[in-house]
Amino acid sequence: MFDSLRDMSDDSKEFEQPVDTIFEPEPYDTGAGRFLGMTVGQRFVISILLLATVIVLGLTCLMVTEKVWPF
Numbered sequence: 001m002f003d004s005l006r007d008m009s010d011d012s013k014e015f016e017q018p019v020d021t022i023f024e025p026e027p028y029d030t031g032a033g034r035f036l037g038m039t040v041g042q043r044f045v046i047s048i049l050l051l052a053t054v055i056v057l058g059l060t061c062l063m064v065t066e067k068v069w070p071f
Contacts, residue, residue: 035043062068 038046059068
């Protein structure tokens with residue numbers, strides 16, 4: 001049974017690599033001014049939200065450590 005296994009695999013069409021010419025790879029789209037798939041306005045909003053988060057966390061840390069009091 002296993003003696004002719006190598007001969008069967010050499011002649012078999014199952015192990016050949018299929019030639020797939022139906023699907024051609026699409027060229028890579030650079031996005032024309034996009035970073036991480038975001039437009040300029042979306043990046044601006046994300047940067048403003050990040051700035052606000054840093055400010056709020058900084059003020060919270062200052063109040064917790066009693067370095068500054070809001071009143």
